[in-house]
Amino acid sequence: MTQVEAADRARLLEVTGYDITLDVTDGHGNPGDGTFRSTTVVTFTCAEPGSDTFIETAAATVRSATLNGRELNLGGFSPEKGLALTGLEADNRLVVEADFAYSASGQGLQRSVDPVDKEIYLYSQFETADAQRVFACFDQPDLKSVFTWHATVPKHWKVVSNMPAERTEPAGPAAKTVHFATTPRMSTYIGAICAGPYHEVRDEHDGISLGAFCRASMAPYLDSGDLFLITKQGFDFFHEQFGVRYPLPKYDQLWVPDFNAGAMENFGCVTHAEAHYLFRSQVTDFEYEQRANTILHELAHMWFGDLVTMRWWNDLWLNESFAEWASHWCNSEATRFTDAWTTFLSVRKSWGYRQDQLSSTHPIYCEMPDLEAVEVNFDGITYAKGAGVIKQLVAYVGLESFVTGLRAYFQRHAWGNATFDDLLVELEVASGRELRKFAAQWLETAQVNTLRPLVEIGPDGTYTSVVVQQEAPADYPTLRTHRIGIGLYDLDGDRLVRRDLIELDVTGERTEAAALTGVRAADVLLLNDDDLSYTKLRLDERSMATVVNHIAGLESSLSRALVWNAAWDMLRDAELAARDYVTLVCAGLPRETDINLTTWTARQAASAISQYADPEWQPTGWAKLAEMARTALASAEPGSGWQLSWARSFIGAARTPAEQAVLRGWLDGTGAPEGLVVDTELRWQLLQSLSSLGAATREEIEDELAADRTASGEREAAIARALIPTAENKAAVWAELTDEAGVPNWLNRSLLSGFQSSKQVALTAPYAAKFFDVVADVWQRSDSEPAQEFVMLGYPVYQISEETIALTDTWLARDGQPASLRRLVAEGRDGVVRALKARAKDRSAG
Structure with a gap:
C-alpha cells in the first residue's frame, strides 16, 4: 500500500466495527496445521456512495465474500491485491470467510511447536501491515475501529487478546470457543490474538488486572515477581506523569517463542521475545536492565502509539522515539536502574550514531511513500536518534513544560490519530517557546555533528580561550543549535571530581565559552556533560592524556560513558588507532564500576579488533583482550554478575591453543574459577566458541542438545553447527539458507549467526x-x-x-x-x- 492510497481510503471510509472469528482446530478439537479458518464481518460507512475501494486479505483461499448481501466476484483476488469492493453504499457490511496460512516467519499468526512437549503455541504480530494475514481488514493506522474477537481452540488451550474474555462455550467434545469483549477504538496493527497451553500468572495493581504468560516448558524461568514489579513501577510513574489513566481493564504480557524483535505493543496484550527476556541461566544486571527497559518501552506505547496513534507511518519515529525516551526516563526515576541514561548513551545512542553515518542516513522525520519503505526504517535513527532529540527537546523547553504539553496532547487526541505537529502545538503552548525552527533543524535534516574543544591555556594555568567548534559532514552541512553542559574535572588522587558545570548554547561553527576565560584550567574538560545533546564528541589533548590513565576516576557513570563513546567515535572515524583504543580499554575497563558500561565496552573492543585493526596486529589484540578478561575474572567476586561478565568476555576473546584448553576445561567441569556456574547458557557459549575454532565435534553438539532439548537448545545447537569451520559444512549451511523452500525464522537467524565469524x-x-x-x-x-x-x-x-x-x-x-x-x-x-x-x-x- 502507498501513502497516497491510504490517504484516499481514509478520506472515503469510516470503519465502525470488526467481528472476527478464528478456528484454529482441525475440526476434531486438535490444533490445526497449515491453515486456519477466519471469518470477518466488517461494518463501515462511505462518504461517497457508489465509490470503489479495496480491503487487504492476504489469505491462502477466500471461500466466500459478500458485500451488503451481494456475492463478490473472486476471480481477480490475490493475497497481494486483496479484495476489490465496488459500488459502496453509505452503510456497508462485508463478510469474508477465508483460510489463512500459519506463519513461520514471525509475521501474521505465528505457529511454533515446543520441542519439549510438542505443544503448539500461536501468537499474532501485525505491525507494520500483517493483520491482513489473519483477517480481512483496512490495514492502515488511521482507520481505527473497534474489534470483537472469537476463537475456537483445543479445550486445554488458553486464549489471550486485547480485552478480557466475556464467556467460553463448548465447541464439540475437545474444543471450545472463547468470546472476547469489544475493544475501544484502535488501529489494526495493535490488535492481538494469542493461543496455546500457556502458563499464566496473574496479579493486580491500581485496579488493573495484570497477566504474565509463557510456554509451559518455560514456566520455571518466568520470574513473574520481577516482571510485575517493573510493570507496576511503570504504571505508577506514567499515571503520575501523563495525567491520563491506562484505559483498559487488564494488561497482559506474553513471552513468546521465535519472536523477531524485542517486543510489540499490542494494546493490553504485549508480546515479548522469550529468547531475549526469559533467563534460563544466570545473567547480569546488564540483561535485567535491558529487560526492564523493554517492559517500560512497551508500556509507554499504551499512551503514545495505542491511545494516540500516528496518522501514517512517516510519524513512526515519534511512536518509537517517545517510547525509547520515556522508558529510560522511567527506568532512571522509578526503578532500581538509576543509571539508565548511561545505558541509553552507551548502547542505544551509539546505535543511532552508527546508523546516522551510513549512506542511507535520513532525517528523523521523512516521508514513507509505501510500506516497503517503512519496513527498513525501524532503525537506529527512528528509535535512538529520535529519542536523543526528544531528550534535547526536554532540556530546551524544561521537563515541567514538556510534561504539561504531553498531558494536553493525550487528552486532546485520545482514541484518535495525531501528528508531530499536533504535539508541537501543545509543547509551544506549555513552554511559551517557538519550536518550529528547532524541529526543522533536528528532525528534517540528516547526519550527526561533532563538537570539538579548542583550548588555550595561559602561563598562569588559566584558560585564555575555550571555543566549541561544531563540525558537519560535507554532504550534510547542517550546523545545529546544541544545549550542552561543559564539565570541569580536577584530579584528586585517583578521582576526577567535577568542579563546575557550565551550560552553553552552541550555534554555528564556533561558539566561545566566555564564562571559562580566566578560569583555572581543569584536568579534564568534558563537552556535553550530562549528555543533553545528540552529538559526537572530541576531547582536547590535555583532557585525553588525563582520561587515558584516570577514566575510572570520573564519579558519574554517564560522564565515563561520554568519554568511552568519544574514544569509540574517534576509532570509527580513523582518528584513533584500533591498537590504541584496545590499550585504553585494557587499562581503564577493569576499574569500571558500571556493569552495563563494562559489558558494552568489552563488546566494542572485540569489534575494534575484528573490524578496525590491522589483520597482522589482530592476534596481539585478541591476546590483550583475553588477558584483561582473565585477570579481571580472577579477582571478581565468586558467583557475581561481574564474574560472569568477565567469563563471557574471555570466552569471546579466546583464540590460542592454551586459551582453548581453558574453555575445554570449563566445559568438562575442571578449572573453572570458584563460584562460576557453568550452566546451560554458558555451556552453549563455550561449545560455540570451541566449535568456531575447530575444537568441538558435531557429536558433542548433538550430545549437548540431547541434554537441552528445548527451543533455546535447538537455536544454540544450530549456531554451533553452523560455526564448524570446514568448507563442506559452510556449503551445507549456505545451501540451507538459500534454498527456495526457506527455513523458519529462528533457524534462519541461527544459521546466519553461525555462518560468518x-x-x-x-x-x-x-x-x-x-x-x-x-x-x-x-x-x-x-x-x-x-x-x-x-x-x-x-x-x-x-x-x-x-x-x-x-x-x-x-x-x-x-x-x-x-x-x-x-x-x-x-x-x-x-x-x-x-x-x-x-x-x-x-x-x-x-
Missing part, C-alpha cells in the same frame, strides 16, 4: 561473490523480516577489502533492485569502507 574470514571468503548472486532472489521470495536478516547478516562483513567494495558496486549498478534491498546492501558496503580507513590508521600506528 571473525575467526573464519578466509573460510567464508568465497561466499562474498555468492551473496550477490542470490540476495535478490532470497529477498523476493522471503517475508520481510527473514529477508532483511539475510541481507544484514549474510553480507560479507568480514571480507574487508577493495574486492568486496567492487562486488558491491557492481551489484548496486544493476537496474531493477528494490530500493529497500539496495539500501541494506549499501549499508553493508559502508561498513567495509569505514573498516578499511580504520585499518589504514591502525597500520600507520604500528
Whole structure:
C-alpha cells in the first residue's frame, strides 16, 4: 500500500466495527496445521456512495465474500491485491470467510511447536501491515475501529487478546470457543490474538488486572515477581506523569517463542521475545536492565502509539522515539536502574550514531511513500536518534513544560490519530517557546555533528580561550543549535571530581565559552556533560592524556560513558588507532564500576579488533583482550554478575591453543574459577566458541542438545553447527539458507549467526561473490523480516577489502533492485569502507 492510497481510503471510509472469528482446530478439537479458518464481518460507512475501494486479505483461499448481501466476484483476488469492493453504499457490511496460512516467519499468526512437549503455541504480530494475514481488514493506522474477537481452540488451550474474555462455550467434545469483549477504538496493527497451553500468572495493581504468560516448558524461568514489579513501577510513574489513566481493564504480557524483535505493543496484550527476556541461566544486571527497559518501552506505547496513534507511518519515529525516551526516563526515576541514561548513551545512542553515518542516513522525520519503505526504517535513527532529540527537546523547553504539553496532547487526541505537529502545538503552548525552527533543524535534516574543544591555556594555568567548534559532514552541512553542559574535572588522587558545570548554547561553527576565560584550567574538560545533546564528541589533548590513565576516576557513570563513546567515535572515524583504543580499554575497563558500561565496552573492543585493526596486529589484540578478561575474572567476586561478565568476555576473546584448553576445561567441569556456574547458557557459549575454532565435534553438539532439548537448545545447537569451520559444512549451511523452500525464522537467524565469524574470514571468503548472486532472489521470495536478516547478516562483513567494495558496486549498478534491498546492501558496503580507513590508521600506528 502507498501513502497516497491510504490517504484516499481514509478520506472515503469510516470503519465502525470488526467481528472476527478464528478456528484454529482441525475440526476434531486438535490444533490445526497449515491453515486456519477466519471469518470477518466488517461494518463501515462511505462518504461517497457508489465509490470503489479495496480491503487487504492476504489469505491462502477466500471461500466466500459478500458485500451488503451481494456475492463478490473472486476471480481477480490475490493475497497481494486483496479484495476489490465496488459500488459502496453509505452503510456497508462485508463478510469474508477465508483460510489463512500459519506463519513461520514471525509475521501474521505465528505457529511454533515446543520441542519439549510438542505443544503448539500461536501468537499474532501485525505491525507494520500483517493483520491482513489473519483477517480481512483496512490495514492502515488511521482507520481505527473497534474489534470483537472469537476463537475456537483445543479445550486445554488458553486464549489471550486485547480485552478480557466475556464467556467460553463448548465447541464439540475437545474444543471450545472463547468470546472476547469489544475493544475501544484502535488501529489494526495493535490488535492481538494469542493461543496455546500457556502458563499464566496473574496479579493486580491500581485496579488493573495484570497477566504474565509463557510456554509451559518455560514456566520455571518466568520470574513473574520481577516482571510485575517493573510493570507496576511503570504504571505508577506514567499515571503520575501523563495525567491520563491506562484505559483498559487488564494488561497482559506474553513471552513468546521465535519472536523477531524485542517486543510489540499490542494494546493490553504485549508480546515479548522469550529468547531475549526469559533467563534460563544466570545473567547480569546488564540483561535485567535491558529487560526492564523493554517492559517500560512497551508500556509507554499504551499512551503514545495505542491511545494516540500516528496518522501514517512517516510519524513512526515519534511512536518509537517517545517510547525509547520515556522508558529510560522511567527506568532512571522509578526503578532500581538509576543509571539508565548511561545505558541509553552507551548502547542505544551509539546505535543511532552508527546508523546516522551510513549512506542511507535520513532525517528523523521523512516521508514513507509505501510500506516497503517503512519496513527498513525501524532503525537506529527512528528509535535512538529520535529519542536523543526528544531528550534535547526536554532540556530546551524544561521537563515541567514538556510534561504539561504531553498531558494536553493525550487528552486532546485520545482514541484518535495525531501528528508531530499536533504535539508541537501543545509543547509551544506549555513552554511559551517557538519550536518550529528547532524541529526543522533536528528532525528534517540528516547526519550527526561533532563538537570539538579548542583550548588555550595561559602561563598562569588559566584558560585564555575555550571555543566549541561544531563540525558537519560535507554532504550534510547542517550546523545545529546544541544545549550542552561543559564539565570541569580536577584530579584528586585517583578521582576526577567535577568542579563546575557550565551550560552553553552552541550555534554555528564556533561558539566561545566566555564564562571559562580566566578560569583555572581543569584536568579534564568534558563537552556535553550530562549528555543533553545528540552529538559526537572530541576531547582536547590535555583532557585525553588525563582520561587515558584516570577514566575510572570520573564519579558519574554517564560522564565515563561520554568519554568511552568519544574514544569509540574517534576509532570509527580513523582518528584513533584500533591498537590504541584496545590499550585504553585494557587499562581503564577493569576499574569500571558500571556493569552495563563494562559489558558494552568489552563488546566494542572485540569489534575494534575484528573490524578496525590491522589483520597482522589482530592476534596481539585478541591476546590483550583475553588477558584483561582473565585477570579481571580472577579477582571478581565468586558467583557475581561481574564474574560472569568477565567469563563471557574471555570466552569471546579466546583464540590460542592454551586459551582453548581453558574453555575445554570449563566445559568438562575442571578449572573453572570458584563460584562460576557453568550452566546451560554458558555451556552453549563455550561449545560455540570451541566449535568456531575447530575444537568441538558435531557429536558433542548433538550430545549437548540431547541434554537441552528445548527451543533455546535447538537455536544454540544450530549456531554451533553452523560455526564448524570446514568448507563442506559452510556449503551445507549456505545451501540451507538459500534454498527456495526457506527455513523458519529462528533457524534462519541461527544459521546466519553461525555462518560468518571473525575467526573464519578466509573460510567464508568465497561466499562474498555468492551473496550477490542470490540476495535478490532470497529477498523476493522471503517475508520481510527473514529477508532483511539475510541481507544484514549474510553480507560479507568480514571480507574487508577493495574486492568486496567492487562486488558491491557492481551489484548496486544493476537496474531493477528494490530500493529497500539496495539500501541494506549499501549499508553493508559502508561498513567495509569505514573498516578499511580504520585499518589504514591502525597500520600507520604500528
